Amino acid sequence: MKLYELAGADPARLFSPYCWRVRMALAAKGLRAETIPWRFVDKPAITPHKTVPVLVDGETVVADSWTIAEYLEDRFPDRPSLFGPPPGKQLTRFVAAFVDVTLFPAMSRLIVADILQVLHPGDVQYFRTSREARFGMTLEQVQANRESGVEELRKLLRPVRLMLREQPFLCGAAPMHADSILFGAFQWARCVSPFRLLAPDDPIEAWRQRMLDLHGGMARKVPAFD
Numbered sequence: 001m002k003l004y005e006l007a008g009a010d011p012a013r014l015f016s017p018y019c020w021r022v023r024m025a026l027a028a029k030g031l032r033a034e035t036i037p038w039r040f041v042d043k044p045a046i047t048p049h050k051t052v053p054v055l056v057d058g059e060t061v062v063a064d065s066w067t068i069a070e071y072l073e074d075r076f077p078d079r080p081s082l083f084g085p086p087p088g089k090q091l092t093r094f095v096a097a098f099v100d101v102t103l104f105p106a107m108s109r110l111i112v113a114d115i116l117q118v119l120h121p122g123d124v125q126y127f128r129t130s131r132e133a134r135f136g137m138t139l140e141q142v143q144a145n146r147e148s149g150v151e152e153l154r155k156l157l158r159p160v161r162l163m164l165r166e167q168p169f170l171c172g173a174a175p176m177h178a179d180s181i182l183f184g185a186f187q188w189a190r191c192v193s194p195f196r197l198l199a200p201d202d203p204i205e206a207w208r209q210r211m212l213d214l215h216g217g218m219a220r221k222v223p224a225f226d
């Protein structure tokens with residue numbers, strides 16, 4: 001298998017939160033895929049798709065991190081399950097919705113301008129123009145008040161914190177795909193920014209460290225800030 005993954009100037013700096021969902025899913029199933037580092041302006045390489053991750057499995061091409069996770073679950077049913085029995089998949093989908101709709105915007109406001117420093121030079125203008133149009137202001141303005149903004153993020157994570165106070169992973173004693181989805185967001189942040197999102201004594205920070213240790217410390221090995 002091959003996996004198109006968003007990379008920075010350093011092709012080893014794989015920083016897409018969605019690609020991390022797939023990297024973790026592959027590792028959880030004991031599978032490997034060759035990484036094809038991809039940049040925002042490389043659209044022709046993944047046409048007709050417009051975003052990464054894109055997984056190539058022989059003749060089959062699958063795009064979208066959720067669709068890829070479902071594909072891997074169905075194609076490799078004898079490997080460890082990503083979702084567990086019903087309604088595991090549905091609840092995992094809810095975690096993805098929380099991360100996409102609530103967590104990402106809050107995190108972006110704290111670190112989005114930092115991404116410029118790790119991008120491939122060819123991506124800088126595209127990233128700035130497309131994201132500034134989305135925010136309606138410069139990227140520097142977006143993250144200008146991050147010292148106070150980080151408290152908002154920490155408040156928003158309270159339901160996650162409550163769970164991780166009582167159990168090592170979101171899914172219980174062992175991590176499953178819902179953990180990987182949440183982790184993707186934190187892995188994205190550490191790949192692009194030195195800004196500290198979590199207090200050192202936060203149970204979510206301890207969970208993040210446990211996630212970094214998984215699969216032989218796979219996520220720890222890519223270029224990142226902490």
Ligand SMILES: N[C@@H](CCC(=O)N[C@@H](CS)C(=O)NCC(=O)O)C(=O)O
Pocket residue numbers: 006016017018019040050051052053063064065066
């Ligand atoms: N729903 C998609 C979202 C993927 C996505 O937004 N990927 C970003 C990288 S993190 C991308 O490829 N963006 C292309 C662009 O902004 O032009 C998924 O879950 O895979």
